[in-house]
Amino acid sequence: MKGIILAGGSGTRLYPLTMVTSKQLLPIYDKPMIYYPLSVLMNAGIRDILIISTPQDTPRFEELLKDGSQFGIQLSYAVQPSPDGLAQAFIIGADFIGDDSVAMVLGDNIFAGHGLKKRLKAAVENAESGNGATVFGYYVDNPERFGIVEFDSEGKAVSIEEKPEHPKSNYCVTGLYFYDNHVVEYAKNLKPSARGELEITDLNRIYLEKSALNVELLGQGFTWLDTGTHESLVDATNFVKTMETHQHRKIACLEEIAYLNNWISKEDVLKVYEVLKKNQYGQYLKDVLDGKYLDALR
Secondary structure (H helix, E strand, O other): OEEEEEOOOOOHHHOOOOOOOOHHHOEEOOEEOOHHHHHHHHHOOOOEEEEEEOOOOHHHHHHHHOOOHHHOOEEEEEEOOOOOOHHHHHHHOHHHHOOOOEEEEEOOEEEEEOOHHHHHHHHHHHHHOOOOEEEEEEEOOOHHHOEEEEEOOOOOEEEEEEOOOOOOOOEEEEEEEEEOOHHHHHHHOOOOOOOOOOOHHHHHHHHHHOOOEEEEEOOOOEEEEEOOOHHHHHHHHHHHHHHHHHHOOOOOOHHHHHHHOOOOOHHHHHHHHHHHOOOHHHHHHHHHHOOOOHHHHO
16 A cells, blocks of 8 residues: 655645745654654555655655655655645556555644554555545534534444535544545546535545445544644644653654564664654653563564
């Protein structure tokens, strides 16, 4: 399976913070925002990843993440000239995807929760076996801001509506999507919406109408954060700091994920430690290498 991170957009809701830098390069506690969605794909076992961003920001991501080899992965880069919809990512990335299945995560989404990795692996398996698509639903208080899923009495998804005036549920589709290879063809045949964009909701609706959309609800024990406003940036930083402080484990430590997956060696991690040893992130890497967190090895 291939992976895509869509890290474009103009970030106008975060001005003046994003007037000279990408939203996805802003810090969430001790890591750039893009580390969090990247960790989701890595935890799903995906190692071949395309980052799509704006013409001006793409070189900044390349400077930060390079070719990905320091994380045991392979990173490629592509430009989205203008923000013409989330589904456009599958057209831009068509050659990259090739004949493979693909997962896409939005660059400003943060996911955390015990058991998340198991759900990610199941979504990968579903797409790779050609069984359609998997998206993740999450309860929100302001459903009119999202793509909302309606369920029947048996809990089966029956409709998806983008930013509805009269929402039929409080469960939105988060910015994490797993698709079989048909997604490229479906995306190419999409018509722009009234706001001129190729909507991811229209793409998901195609799978739904073919009875090939699996909606996994992230319930109690899971956290999803969409960091698109100043308030949500602060909430995300506070959440990550609190979780890491109390659980003594980092969220989205890419070197740790790669090391525990045997994608990089102990020596590779030590090189990063030497650069970062003056802060708590570097010390954490040393603790991982010293086997301080036994549950990570189980």
